[in-house]
Amino acid sequence: MWLTPLYRRVLRVGVPAFLLAMSVGIWMSDEDRRAMLHEGIAGLVDKVQSRxxxxxxxxxxxxxxxxxxxxxxxxxxxxxxxxxxxxxxxxxxxxxxxxxxxxxxxxxxxxxxxxxxxxxxRQPAVLWRHARGIEMLDKNGHRVAGVTSREMRPDLPIITGDGADQVTAEALALIDAAGPVLPRLRGLQRQGERRWDVVLDHGQRILLPEVDALRALEHAIELQRSDDLLGRDISVIDLRDPARPVVRMGVDARNTIRGARGLPLLGPDGQVLANDG
Structure with missing residues (x-):
């Protein structure tokens, strides 16, 4: 009767809990018992997981x-x-x-x-040739796998140069726009990680600007359709400055003009031929 409610709770709950904890502590103090307990738990877990x-x-x-x-x-x-x-x-x-x-x-x-x-x-969309080899890239420029030679995937267009993989989407857009010159396309070459050269067979190139490269290429394709510009003896169409496009003639066309003017002819490398006389 003289015990307060707090003391009664301690005697009813605290003391039994303390005695139980002490008993468990004494039992767990034995290393063999601890090992047996751990093995029992592990065995139970294994049994459940192996069901x-x-x-x-x-x-x-x-x-x-x-x-x-x-x-x-x-x-x-x-x-x-x-x-x-x-x-x-x-x-x-x-x-x-x-x-x-x-x-x-x-x-x-x-x-x-x-x-x-x-x-x-990932689906390969293009080949990227660089100093370390050739890799297949998907449409976003992510590497798919390496190849040992161009001939392993002749169905894929090729891009070259440092940083070309970072602008794969632009390269694919240019290739799609190539239209009538697509059968002659050898690849796209990245220049200074800033702009593209369209490389065609017979040594011809279309030099594109850093900005609006697609529009510049579409303009060149329009000229090709209307005037067969690339069918002439032209080595370079320089569109780096869209306001001032420049056409560079091939060696044969230049030699025709130089011959008419009495000037020394040029060799295949564009250098003046030595005068044997």
Missing amino acids: EEFQVKMMTIEGASPAVDKALRSMLPVDLPASSFDIDLTALRLQVMALDAVEKIELRIKPGGILSAVVTE
Whole structure:
């Protein structure tokens, strides 16, 4: 009767709790008992994780090329069948996304113990030749894979020069606009990471400006359609200054004029030929 409510709660709850905690502490102070407890918990966890409904028995991959398929399977952290608890889908996805050829991947474990991977690969749109070799790029300039030679993908247009990969979208727009000269297109060459040269066969070039390159090329194509400008003995159409386009004649045309004026002729390299006399 003389105990306050606080003391009664301490006697009713606190003391038993203290005695229980002390008993557990004494029991856990023994190393063998601790090991036995840990083994028991681990065994229980393993038993649950090894249940049939948590087993992944096989992996299916859709949309992947043979190379990506092989790489993806090699990234699986365990051999199947295995517990789904042993497969970190988030970590696996990050690994797969590190592959240049992969644009997107969907990973999930389907009923029946099937690990499903649906892959979207990047589609090569252009070849980029640079000092370190040749690479396939997608439409956004992202690397897809390397190739050892141009002949491995003759169906793809080629761009060259430092920084060309950073403006792949512009390069593809220029190639699409090439129209009637597309069969003669050898590639696009990036100059000083600022502008493009359109390289054609027979040594002809169209020098485009830094700004509005597409409009300048479309103007050159209009001239080609109306006047067959590129069908003449012309080596360069210089459109770097749209207000003052310059046409550079080929060696044969220049020699015709020089011969009529009694001037020394030029060699294939554009240099004056030595006078044997």
